[in-house]
Amino acid sequence: MKTLAFSLLLLAGAAQAALKPGDTAPDFRTTAALAGQTVEVQLQAALAKGPVVVYFYPAAFTGGCNLQAHEFAENLARFTAAGASIIGVSGDGIERLREFSADPETCAGRLTVASDAQGQIARGFDIATTATPPGRKTTQGQDITHARAERTTFVIGKDGRIVATVGSVSPVENVQAALAAVQKLAPEPSRTRAVPGVVAEGTPIVVLGEGFKGTEGPVGLPDGSLLFTETQDARITRIGTDGRLSTHLLNSNGANGLGFTPAGELVAVQVNDTRVGTLGEGARTLASGWGGKPFGRPNDLVVARDGTVYFTDSGRNPNQAAPAGAPEPAPPAVYRLRGTQLDRIAADITRPNGIQLSPDEKTLYVADTAGEHVFAYALQADGNLGPRRAFVKLAGYRQAANGSWSSGADGLAVDAQGRLYVATNVGVEVFDAAAQALGVIALPKQPQNLAFAGPDKKQLFIVGRGAAWRIDTLAQGYTGRAK
Numbered sequence: 001m002k003t004l005a006f007s008l009l010l011l012a013g014a015a016q017a018a019l020k021p022g023d024t025a026p027d028f029r030t031t032a033a034l035a036g037q038t039v040e041v042q043l044q045a046a047l048a049k050g051p052v053v054v055y056f057y058p059a060a061f062t063g064g065c066n067l068q069a070h071e072f073a074e075n076l077a078r079f080t081a082a083g084a085s086i087i088g089v090s091g092d093g094i095e096r097l098r099e100f101s102a103d104p105e106t107c108a109g110r111l112t113v114a115s116d117a118q119g120q121i122a123r124g125f126d127i128a129t130t131a132t133p134p135g136r137k138t139t140q141g142q143d144i145t146h147a148r149a150e151r152t153t154f155v156i157g158k159d160g161r162i163v164a165t166v167g168s169v170s171p172v173e174n175v176q177a178a179l180a181a182v183q184k185l186a187p188e189p190s191r192t193r194a195v196p197g198v199v200a201e202g203t204p205i206v207v208l209g210e211g212f213k214g215t216e217g218p219v220g221l222p223d224g225s226l227l228f229t230e231t232q233d234a235r236i237t238r239i240g241t242d243g244r245l246s247t248h249l250l251n252s253n254g255a256n257g258l259g260f261t262p263a264g265e266l267v268a269v270q271v272n273d274t275r276v277g278t279l280g281e282g283a284r285t286l287a288s289g290w291g292g293k294p295f296g297r298p299n300d301l302v303v304a305r306d307g308t309v310y311f312t313d314s315g316r317n318p319n320q321a322a323p324a325g326a327p328e329p330a331p332p333a334v335y336r337l338r339g340t341q342l343d344r345i346a347a348d349i350t351r352p353n354g355i356q357l358s359p360d361e362k363t364l365y366v367a368d369t370a371g372e373h374v375f376a377y378a379l380q381a382d383g384n385l386g387p388r389r390a391f392v393k394l395a396g397y398r399q400a401a402n403g404s405w406s407s408g409a410d411g412l413a414v415d416a417q418g419r420l421y422v423a424t425n426v427g428v429e430v431f432d433a434a435a436q437a438l439g440v441i442a443l444p445k446q447p448q449n450l451a452f453a454g455p456d457k458k459q460l461f462i463v464g465r466g467a468a469w470r471i472d473t474l475a476q477g478y479t480g481r482a483k
Contacts, residue, residue: 017126018152018165025054025156026124031094032087032114036102038094041087041114043156050083051163051185052156053178056127058148060092060100060113061138068151068171069106069113074245076110077209077468078179082186084155088113089121091129091146096138104250122149155181195430195439198419198475199460205443208239208461208468215463216411217258217268217300219483220453226461228449228468229255231271236279239461239468241454252279257300257355257411257449260482262307269298269311274329276301276311276337287342289330296329300355300411300449305481308383309337310345310364312352334366336383345385349375354423354449356412358433359478365391365420367409372397374409374422392431395440396424411449413460413483415475421460423447428462443469452477 019025029042046052055072057065072079072086079086088107092100094115101107116122119129129147136144153174155164164181166174186207194201214231221227224241227248236249236258249255254272261267265278267286274295275288286309289295301311315332334346334355346352346366354367357379364377364385372394378386397407408425415421418433428441428450447464454461454470457477462469 017128018150018167019125019154019162020165021162023162024160025154025162026121027160028121028124030114030116030121032112033094033097033101034112035109036098038098039112041112043087044160046085046087047156047158047160049085051085051158051182053079053084053086053153053182054089054125054156055086055151055153055174055178056089056116056122056125056149057151059090059132059138059144059146060096061103061106061140061142062144063139064151064171065090066106066139068174069100069111070108071172071175073106073108073110074247075175075179077211077245078243079182080211081207081209081467082179082182084182084185086111089116089149090114091116091119091122091149093117093146096142108247116149117146119147119149125152125154127152153178155185157185190444192441192471193439195441197417198415198430198438199441199471199473203472206243206470207444208243208470209245210467212237212463212466212468215466215468216256216449218411218449218451218453218461218463219258219260220451220457220461220477221482224454226451226453227258227266228461228463229258229268231256234272236266239470243470249279255279256298257302257311259301259303259309261303261309262305267301267303267309269301271297274298276309276335286340287335287337290333290335290342290344291330293328293330296332299353302355302357302483303481304357304361307338310355310357311335311337312355312366314351314353314369334364338383346377346388348388354410354412356414356420356483357481359414359416359418359480365412365414367412367422368407369409370406371409372405372407374412374420392420392422392429392435392437394422394424395429395437396426398425408446410447410464411451413450413452414478415452415473416457416478417475419475421450423450423462423464428460441471451483 152167189204213233217229238248253270255268277285296315299314351370353369373390376391394407410423413421430438445465450462
C-alpha cells in the first residue's frame with residue numbers, strides 16, 4: 001500500500017491518459033542503441049532480471065531530453081543497485097540514437113535508448129504523441145521530423161504491473177521520482193556483525209550503486225563526500241553526502257588509487273599510460289617508470305602530511321598477456337616520490353597492492369595480494385624503510401579454482417585509533433594497532449578498496465566488483481590526511 005499511495009500521488013501531475021499504477025505494461029520488442037551500438041530490447045526479457053524503468057521523451061539532442069538522459073546516466077548505478085534497468089523510448093531513428101547513446105554529455109555510453117519511430121510503443125502505454133512543428137532542430141542542428149511523445153516515465157515491477165507513473169515534472173525531478181519508486185522495491189540491505197569499537201551489530205550495509213566499471217581508489221573530500229575511480233571507464237565518480245552520484249572527472253587515464261597533495265591537487269596512479277601524476281586542470285606527470293622501464297601497473301597510493309607520495313606497482317596482471325610489442329616493465333615494487341625525486345624503497349613483496357600510513361606516519365603498511373600477510377615497515381628519520389615485518393596474517397588467504405593461492409589483499413584504511421582495515425577475499429578484515437584481529441565485515445561481493453568519509457569521517461565507504469557500499473561506523477577515520 002505504501003508503494004501504491006506514492007505512485008498515485010505522482011500520477012496526479014501526469015498525463016491522465018497514461019497507464020496507471022496497477023495496470024499491466026504491454027510487452028514490446030524493438031531496436032535500440034547502447035554505447036553507440038545497435039542492440040535489441042524486449043520488455044519481458046528485461047523484467048526477468050528485475051524491475052524496469054521505461055521512460056518516454058520527446059527527442060534526442062534537445063534541451064530537456066539531454067538533461068534527463070544525463071541524470072539517468074549519472075544515477076544508473078543507483079537504479080542497478082535496486083535491481084532495476086532503464087530503457088529510454090523516443091521516435092528518433094536508430095542512427096541518431098546510436099549517436100545519442102554514446103554522447104558523453106547525455107547517455108554517456110550507459111543508457112539503452114529505443115526507437116519507436118511509428119509510435120506503437122507509446123500508444124501501448126497510452127502516451128500522447130504530437131507532431132513536431134516545422135523547422136524544429138536538435139541542439140546539433142539536425143531536423144526533428146518525427147512525432148514527439150509526452151515526457152512520461154513508468155516504473156514496472158517484475159510481475160509486469162506498473163508501480164509508478166511520473167509525468168509533468170522537470171527532467172531531473174522525473175528521474176529522482178523514478179529512483180525513489182525503484183528503491184521502494186529494493187530488498188532490505190544486508191547488515192553487519194559486530195566488530196568491537198568499529199561497527200555495531202545489525203548496522204545496514206547500504207548499496208550506493210552497482211554496475212560500475214572497475215571500482216577502486218576511494219578518497220574522502222573535506223565536505224564529507226567521496227571520490228572513487230572507475231578504472232576501466234577512465235572515470236572518477238563522486239558520491240555526495242546525500243548518496244547522489246555524479247561524474248567528477250572524465251578521461252582519467254585509468255586512474256586507480258587517489259590522494260590529495262597538501263596544495264589540494266588530485267594525484268593518482270594511472271594504469272592506461274602507466275604513470276603517477278596529478279589530474280584535472282594543469283595535469284602533469286610526476287613519474288612514469290624506473291630504471292629506464294615503464295611501470296607495470298601502478299596500483300595504490302597514500303600521501304603523507306608533508307606531501308610525500310608512497311605508491312605501489314603490482315606489475316602487469318599475471319592473468320593477462322602483455323600487449324604485442326609492449327616493453328618489459330619494471331618489476332613490482334614500492335616507491336616514494338618527494339617532489340621530483342623518485343626512490344624505489346621496497347622490492348621484496350610479490351604483488352604489492354594496497355598501501356597506507358599509520359596515523360603517526362611512523363609505519364608504512366603494504367598489502368601483498370599474492371600472499372597471506374600485510375607487511376609493515378618502520379619509517380626512519382631519513383625517509384627510508386626499516387626491515388620488513390609480517391604485521392598481520394589474513395583470513396582471506398585461500399586457494400582459487402585454478403589452484404593458485406591468494407589473500408586477495410587490496411586496499412587499506414586506518415582510523416583515528418590506528419586500527420587497520422584490509423579488503424580481502426572474505427570481506428574487510430579489521431586489526432588493532434597491535435595487530436590483533438578484531439573481526440570481519442562481510443559484504444555481498446568481494447571488496448577492492450575502502451576509505452572513511454562522511455560527516456566527521458564516521459562512515460566507511462567500500463568499493464569492489466562494480467559496487468559501492470556505505471556503513472555507518474562507531475570508529476572515526478583518521479582526520480589528519482585525506483586517507
